Amino acid sequence: MKNYFSSDFKLGVLGGGQLGRMLLAETQKFDIHTSILESNKNAPCAAICNKFVLGDLLDFNAVYNFGKTVDLLTIEIENVNLDALDKLEKEGLTIYPKPKDLRIIQSKARQKNFYIDHKIPTAxxxxxxxxxxxxxxxxxxxxxxxxxxxxxxxxxxxxxxxxxxxxxxxxxxxxxxxxxxxLVPFKNELAVIVARNANGETTTYPVVEMEFHPEANQVEYVICPARIDANVAKKARETALKVVSELDFVGLLAVEMFQTTDDKILVNEVAPRPHNSGHYSIEASYTNQFEQHLRSILNLPLGNTESKVAGIMVNLVGSEGCSGKVIYQNIEEILKIDGVTPHIYGKKETRPFRKMGHVTIVDENIEKAREIAQKVKETIRVISK
Amino acid sequence: MKNYFSSDFKLGVLGGGQLGRMLLAETQKFDIHTSILESNKNAPCAAICNKFVLGDLLDFNAVYNFGKTVDLLTIEIENVNLDALDKLEKEGLTIYPKPKDLRIIQSKARQKNFYIDHKIPTAxxxxxxxxxxxxxxxxxxxxxxxxxxxxxxxxxxxxxxxxxxxxxxxxxxxxxxxxxxxLVPFKNELAVIVARNANGETTTYPVVEMEFHPEANQVEYVICPARIDANVAKKARETALKVVSELDFVGLLAVEMFQTTDDKILVNEVAPRPHNSGHYSIEASYTNQFEQHLRSILNLPLGNTESKVAGIMVNLVGSEGCSGKVIYQNIEEILKIDGVTPHIYGKKETRPFRKMGHVTIVDENIEKAREIAQKVKETIRVISK
Missing domain, CATH: 3.30.1490.20 (ATP-grasp fold, A domain)
Structure with missing residues (x-):
């Protein structure tokens, strides 16, 4: 094993948004030196990573030159320059997820063709x-x-x-x-996060259930575990594992699925990285998805994906009609409630429906957690000054 | 309530060691701008805080000038220049814990006199x-x-x-x-962490039990909850609350106690900040001690101090005979075990008995956690290159 901890090893991350920021919490916990490439100098990761490099993720030279300064490269967003990654890989850099998988996932058309070709059920x-x-x-x-x-x-x-x-x-x-x-009629939107390391060790997180905001088309609640039949959950985990296996994927893959009205599982789309549907894991799981992402790309043993308690996540998005310097109205009200943890992503300016943070609610009782989640949702508002 | 989250508010912390580093994880979660004053430019906080100021914590000017740049001041180590804090407080800066309490706690003689004067049981x-x-x-x-x-x-x-x-x-x-x-004959060394905010809201964490390394006189295991009689636990919590109340303390206070052979509780000493005996809380508690410290000094509602699961902490200290660039030998072996989380403090050089990190073991079953803790202790070694 390479020596990652308090060593000269340098991890590079393409993208410096909130996913990168939550990943940094884990690289800090393990003291793994982390460099970030990102085009926005005020991005959530800017002030708190070991090294911040300003550059366009879609620009060949920016990505290539950044890649030459690190020992292993990963992403927190999949829209990056793949030609640069191909060249870096050819020159010997380890990149997880693999550029070939990013190429498939970047294009929804290629993703769909991949599912069809590999007999993975999809609409x-x-x-x-x-x-x-x-x-x-x-x-x-x-x-x-x-x-x-x-x-x-x-x-x-x-x-x-x-x-x-x-x-x-x-x-x-x-x-x-x-x-x-x-337009497939479905009972539930589900997601399963799978982690796989280069040794082939593979783990799946429990199936989560997603409720979407009807207008913004953004996730409103993510509920873990999904309140579904055990057979459906089993099928969802198996389907997610099939995607990972057919891709020969290394890293963290979030697989979004539909449970149809006749209990079929259809893959909707995948994300090759930590995902909004796994944020609950920071408070609820034995190993959170960001630590698991690190473990998988560094070929470390994978952690326990089970939950200590039920977890529900509420996204904090900018209120309609509010643009400008952000205020988290009534945040002190939700801090009064047991098991409630806000995560503030560090974006100074809010805009309607902009993802500004999330709140996790954990409780031994999932129904109680769901009630609290509703209360949280109705209490806190992301407004502008 | 002041607006702390993604705002212009600046928190200042005196000290940039591992306690500061774990506090930064929480200020990052809440996006609270955090400045650190610290004399070691390679300290654990140096690379990852919003603003790092190099300076001697015992130097009047260093502390005073730093204090003038922040909106609220706290500490991660109690040995700081108190004359500077007194002057800053007089000039209107909010400082928690209060300088008057730090003055008592800095001196073990004054601490002991305080216990005697306020009828707090002590040796x-x-x-x-x-x-x-x-x-x-x-x-x-x-x-x-x-x-x-x-x-x-x-x-x-x-x-x-x-x-x-x-x-x-x-x-x-x-x-x-x-x-x-x-030298008091005792059955157990116990600790209780109490948090109190300026509103007077007060919470206590469960009683933990500490096992010390016989030679280094450093904590070897911290076990939560302590495996003691409920009446003794109640007495320990009440004693800790009495210390906080007599001090009129604001912030987090770790109260170390002896359970004597005849089940008396004697206060040993206190620390006015997050404490080694509370590190288990990051993985085991609904609200960890670092978040609770923040909540208390910012006069936010305090979080739930109960545990999701049992937690045990093992300190990672430098092995005898090893000095120089650190290696965490067999860390991949302990990562294989469910519920095991290493925390690496970011000190590049190890020395015999230097605190380099800790490992938390969580499990629903405390006896199982204790077995795993032993295995962790026997497996990982902090050595030098």
Whole structure:
């Protein structure tokens, strides 16, 4: 084993947002020197990493030059320059997740083709190079309303995903490469986080259940464990493991799935990194997802993914109509409640629906945690000065 | 309430060691801007705080000038220049813990007098201005071997504490102000951490039990909850609360106590800050001691001090005979065990008995945790290259 702890070893991370920041908490715990490449000088990681490098994650030279200064490279966002990663890998740098997997995951079209090719259950889809092609397909009655539209690239947290219900919706879509999916009637949106290290050791976290905000299309509650039938949970974990195995993935993979009305599991999409659906693990799990990400990319033994207590996460997003210097209104009210932990990501400016933080609620009793989560949601507001 | 979160508010901390580092994990979680004053440029906090100021904590100007740059001042070590704190307080700076309490706690003689004056049970003691006075007292048969000798000032972690068994031991003591205590036969060393905010809200953590290394006089295991009778635990918590109440203390106070062979509780000493005996709380408690320290000094509502699971802490100290660049031998072996979390403090050089980190073991079953703790202790070694 390499000596990572208080050593000369340098971990590089592409991206310096909140996921990087929560990862830094773990690299600090283990005293692993961590460099961050990020284009925003006020990003959540900027002030607290060992080394901060300003640069565009999609720029070949920025990524390549950064890669040459570290001993192992990972990501906290998947939209990075892959040609630079390919070159770095060829030159001997260890990169987890592997660039070949990032290439598949970066494009929703490639992701979907991968599922089809490897017999991983997923909703039916079509792929369009640009909007006119999609309109054409509609005019020829090849697809029907409603359907789900997804930008093939750079979508996250509801950006780049739309439910298209009529021609007006269709006309307003941006003119980019996209996929469309059948709108599958489902009971639950689920997620499973899988970790795998280079030795092939693999662990899965419990299945979580997600509730989405109806307008913003962002996760409102993540509930662990999901309140679903044990057989469905088993199927969801097996499906997530199949994705990891077919990708020969190393690192942390969050697999988002639908539980259909007839209890089928369909893979929606994956994220090759710590994920919003695993934030509950900081307070609830024996090993949180950020520590597990580190363990997996460093080929350390993986930690116990079981929970000490039930966990629910509430996202803190900017209130509608508020832009500017952020204030967390009533945060002291939620701090009064047992088992409530706010995480503030360090973004000084709020905007409507911007992810500013999250709150974890833990309790031995999941129903009690759910009640508290609702109260938290109704109490704290992310507003501007 | 002041706006602490992602705001212009600046917290200042005197001291940048491992306690400061674990406090930074919490200020980062809440995005509270944190400045550190510390004399060692390679200290654990140096690379990861918002602002690092190099300066001697015992120097009036260093502390005073640092204090003028922050909105609220706290400590992670109690040996700081109190005249500077007095002046800052007079000029309107909020300082928790209060300088008057630090003045009592800095001196073991004043601490002991405080206990006597406020009818807080403690071992009998004598106070000597210098070593000759103590020798004189011995020659006149006023004290007998064995007794406990403690330097009145600047002792920590076994430095400045000795059991004096014969005249040879006595001769070898340093010539400093000191106290001596009767060697009290005890069943257990216990500790209770109490938090109190400016509103007077007060919480106590469960009683923990400490096992000491026989030679280094450093804590070897901290076990939460202590495996003691409920009545003894109740008495210990009440005694700790009495100390906090008599001091009119604000902040976190760790109260170390003896459970005597006849089940009396005697206060040994207190620390006005997060404490080694509370490190288990990071993994085991609903609210860890560092978050609770923050909540108490910022006059936020205090968190739930109960445990999710049993917790045991093992200190990682430098092995005898090893000095130089540190290696954590077999750390990958302990990472294989469920519920085991190492914390590496970021000191690049090890020395015999230097505190380099700690390992927390959590499990639902305390006896199982204790077995694993033993295994951890026997497996990992802090050595040099």
């Amino acid at each position: 039916e889809f079509s792929h369009y190079a640009y909007l006119e092609e999609l309109k054409h397909s509609f005019e020829n009655n090849i697809i029907d309303f409603p359907f789900v539209w997804k930008a093939a690239r750079f979508g996250y947290d509801g950006n780049g995903v739309k439910i298209v219900r009529n021609f007006e919706d269709l006309k307003n879509l941006p003119n980019v490469e996209c996929i469309t999916e059948k | 009998e003691f004598s106070h000597y201005a210098y070593l000759e006075e103590l020798k004189h007292s011995f020659e006149n048969n006023i004290i007998d071997f064995p007794f406990v000798w403690k330097a009145a000032r600047f002792g920590y972690d076994g430095n400045g504490v000795k059991i004096v068994r014969n005249f040879e031991d006595l001769k070898n003591l340093p010539n400093v102000e000191c106290i001596t205590e009767k």
